[in-house]
Amino acid sequence: MKKVGVVGLGNMGRGMALSLKRAGFDVSGFDASQDSVQKLAAEGVKPCASIAEMTGAVDVLILSLPTSAIVEEVVLGAGGVATNAKRGLIVIDTTTADPNSTRKVAAALAECGVGFIDGPVSGGPKGAATATMTMVLGGAEDHIAAVQPVLSAISAKQVHVGPAGAGHVTKLINNLLTGVHLLVTSEAVRAAEAAGVDKTRLIEALSGGSGKNSATLTNYPTWILNEKFDSGFTMKLMRKDMRLALELLRSKNISAPVANEAGRLWAKSEESIGDAEDFNRIVQFVDTH
Numbered sequence: 001m002k003k004v005g006v007v008g009l010g011n012m013g014r015g016m017a018l019s020l021k022r023a024g025f026d027v028s029g030f031d032a033s034q035d036s037v038q039k040l041a042a043e044g045v046k047p048c049a050s051i052a053e054m055t056g057a058v059d060v061l062i063l064s065l066p067t068s069a070i071v072e073e074v075v076l077g078a079g080g081v082a083t084n085a086k087r088g089l090i091v092i093d094t095t096t097a098d099p100n101s102t103r104k105v106a107a108a109l110a111e112c113g114v115g116f117i118d119g120p121v122s123g124g125p126k127g128a129a130t131a132t133m134t135m136v137l138g139g140a141e142d143h144i145a146a147v148q149p150v151l152s153a154i155s156a157k158q159v160h161v162g163p164a165g166a167g168h169v170t171k172l173i174n175n176l177l178t179g180v181h182l183l184v185t186s187e188a189v190r191a192a193e194a195a196g197v198d199k200t201r202l203i204e205a206l207s208g209g210s211g212k213n214s215a216t217l218t219n220y221p222t223w224i225l226n227e228k229f230d231s232g233f234t235m236k237l238m239r240k241d242m243r244l245a246l247e248l249l250r251s252k253n254i255s256a257p258v259a260n261e262a263g264r265l266w267a268k269s270e271e272s273i274g275d276a277e278d279f280n281r282i283v284q285f286v287d288t289h
Contacts, residue, residue: 238266
């Protein structure tokens with residue numbers, strides 16, 4: 001499986017396409033933005049004029065898209081993957097998506113003889129560009145084995161967590177924890193500063209103790225303390241992931257008072273932090289009501 005197509009050439013898709021190219025794959029790219037397509041064409045990624053053109057030409061198709069609705073349109077819509085795929089194609093969806101939508105897409109593709117893996121990623125644009133991401137995978141073992149060289153070319157670690165949909169369940173739970181960690185760590189930082197403790201030294205201390213979490217280990221040192229706020233992941237996307245995670249918990253009748261409060265705060269932050277802002281800006285949000 002040497003011919004790989006990437007649909008969605010934003011921060012993540014671009015990095016994956018270039019990582020595949022470096023690994024020796026024949027890589028094609030498609031995006032709604034022709035500017036994005038042409039920029040990658042200059043770096044050796046073959047431009048495709050349509051999803052139909054790409055789908056009929058590749059062995060593996062990677063989706064890097066913002067939402068489940070867009071994934072469904074790309075796969076099931078007119079001129080989409082389902083109506084143009086050759087049997088034996090394997091689709092890898094790296095979107096952080098609704099697991100119910102994922103299972104719907106997987107079932108539709110199975111009827112066309114197309115394999116489907118939900119493989120959401122962690123590591124951000126830098127991880128995509130350097131092939132150091134972690135992927136959580138949902139799908140059949142034989143499909144995952146068939147595309148292992150592709151997975152290894154774009155990520156440093158892969159964990160198979162179950163059948164189709166399981167990858168997206170796991171990623172939503174991961175992002176829920178990230179959202180909670182950022183909120184509670186920001187409260188801890190404000191409390192320590194009010195008590196006279198330097199926040200930089202606080203984060204260093206917490207990261208070596210039992211209170212360490214993703215915010216103390218990664219977010220604060222990389223994007224917050226230096227006020228760069230340039231992780232490449234937006235408030236809009238994180239609010240979407242928090243909403244999907246809470247919908248998942250509610251659908252399974254899970255008691256989750258802490259998660260629900262975190263979800264309320266992320267939703268309320270929309271009043272003062274714009275969708276396009278970096279998601280780490282949540283540490284600047286204070287609920288005054």
